[in-house]
Amino acid sequence: MTPNHDPAGSGKVTRISPESRPRPDAAWTVYDDVVVQLRDRGWVKGVHRKGDAMCLVAAIDAAVGVGDAVTGTTAAKLARAGRVGSHLRDIVGVRNLAAWSDEPSRTLDEVLQLLFEASVAFPED
Numbered sequence: 001m002t003p004n005h006d007p008a009g010s011g012k013v014t015r016i017s018p019e020s021r022p023r024p025d026a027a028w029t030v031y032d033d034v035v036v037q038l039r040d041r042g043w044v045k046g047v048h049r050k051g052d053a054m055c056l057v058a059a060i061d062a063a064v065g066v067g068d069a070v071t072g073t074t075a076a077k078l079a080r081a082g083r084v085g086s087h088l089r090d091i092v093g094v095r096n097l098a099a100w101s102d103e104p105s106r107t108l109d110e111v112l113q114l115l116f117e118a119s120v121a122f123p124e125d
Contacts (some may be wrong), residue, residue, distance in 0.1 A: 030084055031119040033063035035112060043111065045102045056101040056111055060084050080125075087122050088114060 034056075039064075042053030049058055060066075063079045068072050085097050091114060094100045102109060118125070 027123055029119045029123055030063055030080070030125045031115040031122075034059045034084070035115050037062045038108070038111065043108050044104070045104075051079075055098060056088075057085065057098050084125060087118050087125065091117055092120065
């Protein structure tokens with residue numbers, strides 16, 4: 001789900017879903033930033049972080065800048081992380097996103113699919 005810029009220079013972005021279906025002209029969202037965190041750093045279950053790898057909740061925090069030593073954590077960043085988590089919980093119908101993600105049978109593909117669905121359902125994020 002990394003952006004592919006149009007070589008013609010139009011500035012359009014094509015996002016690739018987990019099933020490799022293109023979404024032309026889709027705006028980049030915070031959910032795409034979460035995907036980048038999980039794909040680049042790795043995904044873990046049962047702990048917040050392990051080395052560079054992180055759980056879904058930690059990836060959300062990283063994507064919105066919660067805990068950023070340079071810019072600091074602001075109320076706006078905490079609110080955005082909360083809103084992103086709320087949207088994801090609504091999609092999967094759970095109260096605890098970490099527990100959903102940590103479920104033993106959960107796969108990274110399922111987590112990435114959830115993030116893709118959220119990017120479609122909440123493109124303003």
